[in-house]
Amino acid sequence: MIFNGIKRQLRSVIQWNNPHPEALLEQWTDNGDEIKNASKLIVGPGQGCIFVYEGKVKAVIQEPCLVELNTANIPFWTTIKKFMQFFVSEHKVAIYFFRKTKILDQKWGTTSPIKYEDPKYHFPVGLKAYGNFSYRILDAEDFFNNIVGNHNNFYINEFREIMAARIMHPLADYLAESRFSYADIDANREEIAHGMHIKLSTAFQKLGFEITDFRIEGTDFDEDTQTRIKRIADLTAETHAAQIAGIDYTQLQQLEAMRDAARNESGAAGLGMAMGAGLGFGQSMAQTAIPVQTSQPQGNSEAVQKLAQLKQMHDSGLITEQEYADKRKEILDRF
Known part of the structure; x- marks a missing residue:
């Protein structure tokens, strides 16, 4: 002693x-x-x-x-x-x-998906993100009073935990305010990171820290959001295909429903549905002037093609309304 x-x-x-x-x-x-x-x-x-x-x-x-x-x-x-x-x-x-030196390239990542409403499609989005940041102690007295308290020592990993806990709310707020759709997130990473840098700097300055750099390295979506995104992509592709074919999306859906019904060969009911669907399918395609490969008998196929050609001639003004009606009735009577 x-x-x-x-x-x-x-x-x-x-x-x-x-x-x-x-x-x-x-x-x-x-x-x-x-x-x-x-x-x-x-x-x-x-x-x-x-x-x-x-x-x-x-x-x-x-x-x-x-x-x-x-x-x-x-x-x-x-x-x-x-x-x-x-x-x-x-x-x-x-x-x-x-x-006092800067603490560089510290990793951050959202601990759970950040929820916000997609401003374009109006469905809930669950966004996950990760990146890195750098910081330094700006005001040692504020740092000591607000963070250290009764602790004898304070380490980098402890600050990383504070960062992870405090990043969720500002990021959710920024995404809601900026109104980026899910499809715009990756293209605007730098803008989002800059906006987050400003928000975090204000919050952490009160704790005695300066956030000197903030970056977003990657993003991802939760499973529910990915399912919604895939559905939107499918619908967009189908709508685009319908426009190219010269029909609207509703007509496309009707044609697909008839096609599915025609494939249903389970019993007499299915066969009857297939026959009716096949006829409706041919008529619909004739009215929209789209050449169709079908499994109908040769005579029926020729009739559908003639109806399609007749409709094109009428739409182009090559024949009158009366001529179109008479000729159409003649073809249908043979059919």
Whole structure:
């Protein structure tokens, strides 16, 4: 015990040697009395120092320096020395060193899908995203008061957890405000990242941090959203095909329904449906002037083709309404 007390008395320099590679902040010692006999304080490059007296931040050193404690005019230093006893002090002092350099390329990712309504298709979207960010301690006193609290040390992985917890709400808000449809997300990653950078900077500045960079590296959608997206893609492709064929989407759906019915050969009912559907299919295609390959008998096929040609001639103004009606009746009577 005596040897330990003498050893503390002989300590002459306070400095942050060999900091943990993941440390944002570390307490210099768990025995504040020891600083009473130190003669020098060394703050190295990329470091800062916080003096805490009776649980309150009293001074912050932001720049590299070497301070002679016996003569230095550091706020509250005279008060500390006055209260210090030989081995024990009822007025505890704590010294914390913190990292001032930027913490680069930290990974982030949404812990669950971010929900918002697609502004174009009006269905719920579940978006997952990931990327990286960089930051640094901007205001050591705010950082100590708002984050560190009663902890002796604070590490990079702890800040990463705070980031993950606080990123969900701003990202959901930004997506709702920016009104990007699901199809626009990837094309606007940089714009979204820039908007998120602004939102996060405002929020984390209150905690004593500066977000120096924020990037979105990739996005994905949950299973429900992917199912909806696939359905929209199928409908879009079908509508486009219908436009090329010269019919609207409703007509296309009707033709597909008749085609499916025609394929149903289960029993007499299915056969009757197939016959009716086949006839309707031919008539519909004739009215829209689309050449169709069917399995009808040769005479029926020729009749359908003639009706289609007749309709084209009428639509082109090559024959009159009466001529079209007479000829159409003649072909149908033969059919």
